[in-house]
Amino acid sequence: MSGYQYYPGCSLKGTGKPYEESLLAVAEALDIRLDELPDWNCCGATAYMAVDELQATTLATRNLAIAAADGRDLIAPCNACWLVLSKTAGHLADDPGLCSVVCGALQATCTIPNGDGPAPLSYDASVPIRHPLDVLVNDVGVETVAAAVTEPLEGLTVAPYYGCQIVRPLAPFDDQYDPVTMDRLLEAAGCDVLGDYPFKTRCCGASQMMTMPDVGVDLVAMLLEDAIARGADVIAVACPLCQFNLEAYQSKAFKRLGKKGRIPILYFTQLLGLAMGLSHRALGLQRSFVDVKPVLAGRSSDA
């Protein structure tokens, strides 16, 4: 069975829904099969880690074990999920004591459907945890993506924003300080990519937005202001939390800056989908808080 397993994580079922919609649509257009991981649970994210390390690790391991039964690479589009799952796989490999406690508990308590009914869930080694940027650039190839582009987004200036967790502390598929995978994909889609956007990997405020909005808004304001100053029409993102923070807090951020402004925050998959001629609805564009029509006017067929 070719293709990939797919771990959506909680956000892609809620605020990050357009990410899921556009990712699946683009995958389908490129003929890549994605199968959602059966009965996945929350990865634990940063919040659980702050409360209890062992339990956080256990939570993530359950997902890895379900994925191990299938064996194909596991795609995790949310940066935070991607990092938690990757780090957990690393911890388990480095710490045999921890691994035996967690895996023992898994086997004793959890099951996975099998031909003849549920079988105990076991974990030996992890399947590769992949981010869609990695898969599109390194497995599918930029040329293949470019070949699928039918309506290049010419003249659309995009600031590529990667966020933190796919480049720190691990950076297995891109440059830690100056990542380029998203740049290359967006270039393939015909966008003008801002190569010198300096805050590519700055933090968006993450969950702090929910807990201490005042603090987070400052960060967002800086990211938006700089992108606009450099001439960006759109900021492209690869993480549901980044997307939400940059989009939902815009009015507050601009108020803080004492300026007027609006800038759409789109998933890179939405931009790729547009370039491939997919419909706004298929890409979840109608779910944007910031109206995307002004910047996309006169482009795709069903605008």
Added chain:
Amino acid sequence: MREPNGTPRIGVYVCHCGTNIASTVDVAAVRDAAESLPGVVLSRDYKYMCSDPGQELIKHDIAEFGLERVVVASCSPCLHEETFRGAVGEGGINPYFFQMVNIREHDSWVHRDIAAATAKANDLIRAAVRRVRFHEPLEPRRVPIDPRVMVVGGGIAGIHAALTLANAGKQVYLVEREPSIGGHMAMFDKTFPTLDCAACILTPKMTQVRAHPNIQIMTMSEVEEVSGFVGDYRVRVKHHPRFVIEDACVGCLECIDACVFRNGKTPDEFNLGLSKRKPIYIPFPQAVPQVVVIDPEACIEFRAGCRKKTCVEVCAERNAIDFQQEVTYDEVTVGAIILATGFQAFEASRLPQYGYGRLDAVYTALEVERLVNASGPTEGSIVLRDGSTPTSIGIIHCIGSRDKNTNEYCSRVCCMYSLKLAHLLKEKTDAEIYEFYIDMRTPGKGFEEFYNRVEEEGVHFIRGKVADVYPEAGNTGRVVLQAEDTLAGMVRKIPVDMVVLATGLEPQPDAEDVRRTFNITCGSGGFFTERHPKLAPVSTFTDGVFLAGACQGPKDIPDTVAQAGAAAAEALALIDAGHIELEPNTAFVVEERCSGCRTCVGMCPFSAISIVDGKAVINEVLCKGCGTCVAACPSGAIRQNLFEDEEIFEEILGVLTHV
């Protein structure tokens, strides 16, 4: 197995080494244990065996108690084997009737448990006592020393060492791989802390080297192979083609003007790519030798063939251009070698967060040395890549130093050269200057005073490592430096026109190859290791190979020159003795047993064995006592002084027998 020659009377001495040994090893107990060993007639412990009274003790006991063998348990034989052999010899018996036991480096310094360390000392002494019974009287080997010296690397270290030796009347080969000698110092405009002009103090020395009858400069050359040993090193030197006949060229430079390239197209190495040079060029105006060089990568004659050959035309009279030159080799013999291969600056693009290579405003310190230099690419005015003059400049310390992600060590000169550059940049531009440092390290004569002077000049000092360098929005060309000002406890963002990265000093990229060629060692940072950090700072573990300058570790010019003088003096002392005494630990053949199978001939790494009349013969002078042939001989016909089978087996039994 042979029996010892009778039962020699053995004396054992246990050294306290102050508290170095005595605090971890119960020396009195060790002394008592030794006393009861078979053959031991006397056992003593003493505070410092290496001191005069300690040595006297040995001499006295030999006379008084008729000792025939001596064992000293103290530090490493590297330090004091010579000392004690001398005392034994002066006492009146053969110096090789002696065995040393290392209970410091091998015991007290590496253990904490007193009982276990004491037991270990007992085991080691028992081994030595059993072994020393079998020692034979030996004579050291004497070999003559070739009075010539090779100096590898023509930076300030190599230049100073070569001149010192040549002035003392020694013949010197100075091997430099670049087209000119001078090293890094030739690139600087001024030198800290006195701000004297680098060219003014270096150029005279370079011309002296050129003119000295005792110095033969070999530029564009590298050492390919070294064989032999102290006093008699055979060195194979590889000369890369310059495509210009050195003896014919007078350095008129007319060929450069005449070159068909109207303007240079190749990044100029000496200016670190800040300017362009032609395919035929001279590295810098004061280059020594004053001889041009042709870059075959750039010259069209080597690619497509040049129709005009204007350089050849203009040089018709002297006919110095020779496109046919090829790599050549020389084999020279020298008694000693001084390595002065220097350092390379840390490659700044390895830390992409500082933007080097990506942001035009970012420079390395070495590039700025060229910018401030009157003979540099901008003739000494500070013109940035975009043509502007900076009004604000940030200097960032510790790039590639004090950072476990790159180099853990402190590069030692960067604080001072950063202060120097701050002063020079301030003088030339009157810009606002910000120095971002972690700790200001100015330990040297006149260094702190220089720091004070730069503070008085109004440079801003911010204690904090810069965390981010990014371009300001709006195409201003400026970059923003973000750092915590740790003294004020706040994060600051400072826009500047120019950033200077104070890159650290690293070993040369080929240090590992050079190390292997000369059979020396490198420390953890990759720099060459000295024999002893305090007491033998310019020697190596290979006799006759000395170190000078930054190849041994980051250091400034004053320290480099001092070290170069020391290395020259050490080489002189070695050579002027005329001959050298070597360990008599050579292998020898028991003729009756040798079947002439030639196994040993191929195994010997020093080509010391040949077959004469069907039997192996070992050349004592070439043998280094490595023991390979001894182990390899299928008929057990090769033995080795100081490593006889009995000696080794008794030593092993001694360690393993807890009596």
Added chain:
Amino acid sequence: MATEPMIRIEADRDPEFAAWFTGLVGEEKLRECIHCGVCSGSCPLASHMDLGPRKLMYLAREGWADDVLGSNTIWLCTSCYACTVACPQQIPVTDVMYALKRKAIEAGKAPKRHPVAVMAKQFSRMVHRRGRMSEAYLIAGLALRSGVHRYVGMLPMGVNAVRTGRISLKLDRIRRRKELTALLDRVEREREEVAAS
């Protein structure tokens, strides 16, 4: 102007806390900090922190437990790892922040109604029970426990999210949630056994 004495006496230092702290990441790594400030310099939230990572680490290794566990710095960390990758001494600052958060909760020093601590607890409780996190309920719970007033401003955003179908009012859960609860309880028991032995 009110003044506050800035002199600390040695008796107030807590060497046990210092030992716990420096023992966190093997060997003496946390003692090797050279105070270069690159952690605070690279921290996107340093501007809002009372201490910032550099001071925090220093106070912690010297044993000023109350200053450390009561600081807002640990709660402002967003785990962006900028400090961790920049640190010249390879100190995993972000992981240390997690450890300090857990310590603060354990020691009862986490500010009672501080939204970050509340949210962390809230989040873990929800995931523990249901296996998944439902954003709407997380925020609602957060507002209830840390003060509704803080979240009034977020109302329009919520309306937006509902309008665009980006927030589900369904409380999500996994199918085998009993297994998950059993799993977490079991590792918990094992930990207690290890701690007891």
